Amino acid sequence: MGEGNNEGTCEFWTKAKLFRTPSFIEYHTVVCRRPKMENSRFCVFHTAVEKKQPRDFWFEFFKELNAIKRIRLGGNTWRADCYFKDFIGFEFPDIQYYFWNTVFDHDVRFDGAKFRGPAIFNNVTFKKDVSFENAEFHDTTIFLSPVFEGRAEFEGAIFKNPQDPKTRGLYVPLTACTFKGKTSFKNTVFETGVDLTKSVFEDEVIFEGTDLRGVNYFVSVTFAKGANFKVRRGPQGEKANVFFLDVKTRPGVELVFKDMNLSGWALTHTRAIENAVFLHVDWEDKNELRRKHTWDEIVARGNITGVRESITYDDVAEVYRRLRLNYENRLAYEGASDFHIGQMEMMLKNPATNPAKKVFLSLYKLFSNYGENVITPIYWLTAFTGIAALCLVFCGFPEDAPSIKWERIKPLSAAVFDWPSYFASQWDGIKAAWYAFTSLVSFRAEPKLTFEGATVVKTLYRVVSYPLITLFILALRRAFRR
Numbered sequence: 001m002g003e004g005n006n007e008g009t010c011e012f013w014t015k016a017k018l019f020r021t022p023s024f025i026e027y028h029t030v031v032c033r034r035p036k037m038e039n040s041r042f043c044v045f046h047t048a049v050e051k052k053q054p055r056d057f058w059f060e061f062f063k064e065l066n067a068i069k070r071i072r073l074g075g076n077t078w079r080a081d082c083y084f085k086d087f088i089g090f091e092f093p094d095i096q097y098y099f100w101n102t103v104f105d106h107d108v109r110f111d112g113a114k115f116r117g118p119a120i121f122n123n124v125t126f127k128k129d130v131s132f133e134n135a136e137f138h139d140t141t142i143f144l145s146p147v148f149e150g151r152a153e154f155e156g157a158i159f160k161n162p163q164d165p166k167t168r169g170l171y172v173p174l175t176a177c178t179f180k181g182k183t184s185f186k187n188t189v190f191e192t193g194v195d196l197t198k199s200v201f202e203d204e205v206i207f208e209g210t211d212l213r214g215v216n217y218f219v220s221v222t223f224a225k226g227a228n229f230k231v232r233r234g235p236q237g238e239k240a241n242v243f244f245l246d247v248k249t250r251p252g253v254e255l256v257f258k259d260m261n262l263s264g265w266a267l268t269h270t271r272a273i274e275n276a277v278f279l280h281v282d283w284e285d286k287n288e289l290r291r292k293h294t295w296d297e298i299v300a301r302g303n304i305t306g307v308r309e310s311i312t313y314d315d316v317a318e319v320y321r322r323l324r325l326n327y328e329n330r331l332a333y334e335g336a337s338d339f340h341i342g343q344m345e346m347m348l349k350n351p352a353t354n355p356a357k358k359v360f361l362s363l364y365k366l367f368s369n370y371g372e373n374v375i376t377p378i379y380w381l382t383a384f385t386g387i388a389a390l391c392l393v394f395c396g397f398p399e400d401a402p403s404i405k406w407e408r409i410k411p412l413s414a415a416v417f418d419w420p421s422y423f424a425s426q427w428d429g430i431k432a433a434w435y436a437f438t439s440l441v442s443f444r445a446e447p448k449l450t451f452e453g454a455t456v457v458k459t460l461y462r463v464v465s466y467p468l469i470t471l472f473i474l475a476l477r478r479a480f481r482r
């Protein structure tokens, strides 16, 4: 805003961004020229709300509106040839604004407008472009099934929906909207979240620098030409939680997620994530889980209350399978590993999984972290070998085991009293252990066993060790595949 020259007219002017500037940003100057209010440099629309009566605004607003209004069936039409086609910088006092069923024939602008009262845009048709750039919505705002036939700009707009769940919605409803032109939510702030349920974006849409707080709903949204997401956190690092459920795209269309943390997003039934592009995205939230996860899992575990969507372990497993496919298709196997673990964990948690499979999964988890850990099977194999060798030593050996003086092997408790002589005397013990080990890993026939148990130990050892070796080889292969 700056100084105007015309005596007696409103001094409000601003630079508004021009529509349809594909390659560079071009501004044009908007001057108000309406009569000034008494004791103000501005007209009744541009004077700050503190310095005017709501009813004066209301009266003038409808006088101007009625002067240019034509009645169409079901609503008002804002004629193209009137100058009252923009609401740039309007200071709307705290009364309710209904634009219900209104058809805007022409480009319409709410750039920098401040709505102190509720603003209702239900069933509005914007036949051309509309801009809410840097607009401020201080009270309940509702966009229920409006149609945006041209471009829709929400760049830098702030939605401060009041947090009173009893009387007002917690999130801004932008539900069942139809966006036919390019749409931008660049740097838009939704202080209490947004609900885009069932909205359709027929052209490109960007959510870059968008500040989503609280719980947001992108349920059954259609992104026909793709969408770009680079959602940022709130000023205190508040994490956005987004129900990105059952989101649809056309075949061959990509969703792009860049430079953001997706651990707060639930992606159930969204097939498009199989082909989505994830650039520098992070999936971990150490407060929730120390591995890559999505919010689906947190919701399914039942740690969240007060949300209207429910997610089952089956759904989460499906999400992880899709994410794993996405990473594996890009040969990013390391990134896929956590999602594979997640998928298995969900099968284990799912009450519908049959018990035998659960036992198998539990063992798979215990012995190799679902095939993702190379070292774990080796630890177990070493432990089992040690135990089996010890058992063999105590079960007794072939009497003709070469050169072992069994009577010289002292019990371990002897070491407590005289450890130097204990270790000096253990050479026969080591030989016995070695004999036991070679007897375990070879198929040689023992000439004569002093105790039947030795055969049992050897058989059990083989039953356990072969699967462990297989797990090791599989994990090794998984770790180094290309």
Ligand SMILES: [Zn+2]
Pocket (backbone or CB within 6 Å): 010, 011, 012, 032, 033, 034, 042, 043, 044, 045, 046
């Ligand atoms: Zn003015």
